[in-house]
Amino acid sequence: xxxxxxxxxxxxxxxxxxxxxxxxxxxxxxxxxxxxxxxxxxxxxxxxxxxxxxxxxxxxxxxxxxxxxxxxxxxxxxxxxxxxxxxxxxxxxxxxxxxxxxxxxxxxxxxxxxxxxxxxxxxxxxxxxxxxxxxxxxxxxxxxxxxxxxxxxxxxxxxxxxxxxxxxxxxxxxxxxxxxxxxxxxxxxxxxxxxxxxxxxxxxxxxxxxxxxxxxxxxxxxxxxxxxxxxxxxxxxxxxxxxxxxxxxxxxxxxxxxxx
Amino acid sequence: xxxxxxxxxxxxxxxxxxxxxxxxxxxxxxxxxxxxxxxxxxxxxxxxxxxxxxxxxxxxxxxxxxxxxxxxxxxxxxxxxxxxxxxxxxxxxxxxxxxxxxxxxxxxxxxxxxxxxxxxxxxxxxxxxxxxxxxxxxxxxxxxxxxxxxxxxxxxxxxxxxxxxxxxxxxxxxxxxxxxxxxxxxxxxxxxxxxxxxxxxxxxxxxxxxxxxxxxxxxxxxxxxxxxxxxxxxxxxxxxxxxxxxxxxxxxxxxxxxxxx
Numbered sequence: 001x002x003x004x005x006x007x008x009x010x011x012x013x014x015x016x017x018x019x020x021x022x023x024x025x026x027x028x029x030x031x032x033x034x035x036x037x038x039x040x041x042x043x044x045x046x047x048x049x050x051x052x053x054x055x056x057x058x059x060x061x062x063x064x065x066x067x068x069x070x071x072x073x074x075x076x077x078x079x080x081x082x083x084x085x086x087x088x089x090x091x092x093x094x095x096x097x098x099x100x101x102x103x104x105x106x107x108x109x110x111x112x113x114x115x116x117x118x119x120x121x122x123x124x125x126x127x128x129x130x131x132x133x134x135x136x137x138x139x140x141x142x143x144x145x146x147x148x149x150x151x152x153x154x155x156x157x158x159x160x161x162x163x164x165x166x167x168x169x170x171x172x173x174x175x176x177x178x179x180x181x182x183x184x185x186x187x188x189x190x191x192x193x194x195x196x197x198x199x200x201x202x203x204x205x206x207x208x209x210x211x212x213x214x215x216x217x218x219x220x221x222x223x224x225x226x227x228x229x230x231x232x233x234x235x236x237x238x239x240x241x242x243x244x245x246x247x248x249x250x251x252x253x254x255x256x257x258x259x260x
Numbered sequence: 261x262x263x264x265x266x267x268x269x270x271x272x273x274x275x276x277x278x279x280x281x282x283x284x285x286x287x288x289x290x291x292x293x294x295x296x297x298x299x300x301x302x303x304x305x306x307x308x309x310x311x312x313x314x315x316x317x318x319x320x321x322x323x324x325x326x327x328x329x330x331x332x333x334x335x336x337x338x339x340x341x342x343x344x345x346x347x348x349x350x351x352x353x354x355x356x357x358x359x360x361x362x363x364x365x366x367x368x369x370x371x372x373x374x375x376x377x378x379x380x381x382x383x384x385x386x387x388x389x390x391x392x393x394x395x396x397x398x399x400x401x402x403x404x405x406x407x408x409x410x411x412x413x414x415x416x417x418x419x420x421x422x423x424x425x426x427x428x429x430x431x432x433x434x435x436x437x438x439x440x441x442x443x444x445x446x447x448x449x450x451x452x453x454x455x456x457x458x459x460x461x462x463x464x465x466x467x468x469x470x471x472x473x474x475x476x477x478x479x480x481x482x483x484x485x486x487x488x489x490x491x492x493x494x495x496x497x498x499x500x501x502x503x504x505x506x507x508x509x510x511x512x513x514x515x516x517x518x519x520x521x
Contacts, residue, residue: 021429023429024429024430027430027433028430028433031433031434031436031437032433032436034437035433035436035437035440038437038440038441038443038444039440039443039444041444042443042444042449042450045444045450045454045455045456045459046450048456049454050303050306050307052306053299053302053303053306054302054306176287176288179288179291180287180291183291183292183295184291184295187295187298187299190302191295191298191299191302192298196298
């Protein structure tokens with residue numbers, strides 16, 4: 001309960017900070033929606049010409065994009081530091097969080113909000129609504145798929161960025177991991193061979209953010225449900241474990257930091 | 261001109277100081293090509309054909325390699341300019357004995373030359389593994405010629421977005437939209453011949469194909485008629501953009517307020 005209260009307080013503070021620059025916030029949201037929409041024109045053009053690729057058509061791509069954008073939107077708007085955790089560690093900015101009687105990882109992650117994430121979230125819901133899978137049970141499966149995606153996005157990136165505790169500066173590695181995860185999550189795994197599919201389900205879990213939840217919404221299967229829930233739980237618990245392990249090695253120069 | 265050459269050389273040396281940055285970019289180009297090779301291999305297999313709109317699988321992968329080399333090699337100058345405008349650093353550059361835009365053009369060029377060279381080497385290796393031997397020598401020549409116009413157009417666009425910081429606080433959104441317009445109407449993700457006719461006409465009436473499609477398409481299928489057509493389009497748009505940029509820059513200088521400190 002204490003954790004929920006902390007999260008609510010942080011989200012409220014982040015929202016108030018965004019509202020301080022309301023025009024900039026709204027611009028970010030609207031432009032991110034336009035940005036995603038323009039990018040998706042590629043798939044309209046592609047399916048206008050080829051109709052279907054290995055069982056995937058334009059509606060399925062709308063669904064896949066909808067789930068991936070929703071997951072990304074929620075993660076970046078509510079837990080914005082999951083993208084910049086490596087920088088926080090490297091710059092010694094964990095000092096501030098360590099001095100407070102609150103769970104460090106949760107506190108760091110929710111202390112930042114990326115405004116454009118709200119644009120992704122709204123776009124994701126819209127894309128799902130247009131996909132033709134918008135039924136009561138389809139919506140429930142979409143919610144499960146999206147929340148599993150949020151856990152995997154955050155869990156995977158926290159694991160990679162926690163390597164900063166051992167490697168020193170892992171910012172470049174984190175940026176690559178983020179870019180690869182995001183890029184692969186937006187394409188159906190059906191395009192790749194068996195080895196790549198295996199990698200996309202394990203080492204770089206992009207399929208668990210895009211393809212698997214989309215297949216789960218299209219057609220319920222226990223296998224997809226188990227893959228999603230176990231994937232989300234494994235990545236989240238592993239991320240907490242590795243972060244805590246790394247925290248024991250954390251060093252800072254006692255620099256004076258101001259966290260706003 | 262000597263001073264701009266010095267800026268260019270200095271920037272090349274600066275860029276070479278960060279090999280880790282190169283590695284990151286090289287991995288990005290490999291990821292992109294790997295995904296698109298999967299997409300197009302499947303598409304060709306399903307369509308049961310060797311050519312789609314006159315392009316083979318190999319043509320498309322090398323086309324995408326050139327497009328990605330350009331996209332990842334172009335520095336985001338708008339961010340630097342916009343930051344300098346917002347934090348007032350612009351004042352320190354304006355009183356130097358060089359032109360503000362000229363300075364940024366050569367800084368960007370120095371950065372871009374190094375980035376594009378590395379992308380080209382890594383991208384070519386990956387494309388060769390995925391799709392076989394590279395295009396003929398004529399293609400490399402035509403790509404290089406049209407690359408000059410494509411670069412100037414891109415610079416003008418970046419500078420215009422950066423200078424917008426004089427008027428609006430947040431300019432990165434414009435960059436995102438510009439980038440996506442190049443992705444689609446510039447033919448970054450899909451060669452223009454695969455568009456429906458009506459969209460091809462719209463794309464050709466805009467500057468974006470001359471920034472991306474021109475070098476990438478001529479690279480894989482060198483064609484003298486297309487080369488002249490693309491060069492003609494580039495010249496027209498370069499004139500339009502330089503005029504627009506000069507106008508915007510002069511207006512920006514007038515509204516600039518510098519406080520001592």
